[in-house]
Amino acid sequence: MKGFTLIELLVVVLIIGILAAVAVPQYTKAVEKARISEAKVLLKSLVDAEDAYVLATGEPCGTYNLEDLDITLPGTIKKESGRTHIITKNFEFYADECLESSRGGVSLDFYADRIGKNYSVRVVGNGYGGDKPGIFFCWQEHNEAAPCQQAGAIKNADGEWIFQ
Known part of the structure; x- marks a missing residue:
């Protein structure tokens, strides 16, 4: 009767462990990216x-x-x-900061705070002279870069964290 040796079984377990160590972080990133896409669609709406x-x-x-x-x-x-917040499984959506832009207009910012994480997806309203409309920013408290990096945001030429 033939069987596997202990060494062969250990090698197989080791290979599976290495593959899992590589795959799990990539899976986590893909899931977070999908959640951010959900927030971007709702913010655009x-x-x-x-x-x-x-x-x-x-x-x-x-x-x-x-x-x-x-x-x-x-x-x-x-x-x-006096403001309405919409809470989904992954985000809390709300409007905040009606700011005057450097171009003389005003626009309302919308936020999606990631529940259980330390960052928000932020988009500036379209119009009326608003700065950088349609760009999805990663906003984090205390100007920490780690939450935005972990969420997949990249730093643009202006030093702002954005989602592509």
């Missing part, structure tokens, strides 16, 4: 709905209350300080 709101009402900054927008997002609605 919010920006478009906010543009329609601005055109309909004439309010330069749109609205911080996401319920005012003509859009239905998946998730649970949470009210906080």
Whole structure:
């Protein structure tokens, strides 16, 4: 009767362990990238709905209350300080910071805070002279680079972390 020796079994287990050590981090990155893509799609929908709101009402900054927008997002609605937050399994979406840009216009920023992680996906509203509309930034507290790097963001020429 032929069988495997202990050495042969150990070699097979070692090879499987090495493959798992390489594959698991890549799998984790791919999953996080897919989640960020989900946030980008929902943020883009919010920006478009906010543009329609601005055109309909004439309010330069749109609205911080996401319920005012003509859009239905998946998730649970949470009210906080007069603003609406939408909470999904992976992100908390909200509007914040209506800022005047260097070009003289204003725009509303939208955020998707990654639940359980230390970063947010941020997009500046389209218009009205806003700086860098349509770019998805990685925002992290205390200007730490590690959360954005781990999420797959890259540093652009201006030193900002962005998602491509």
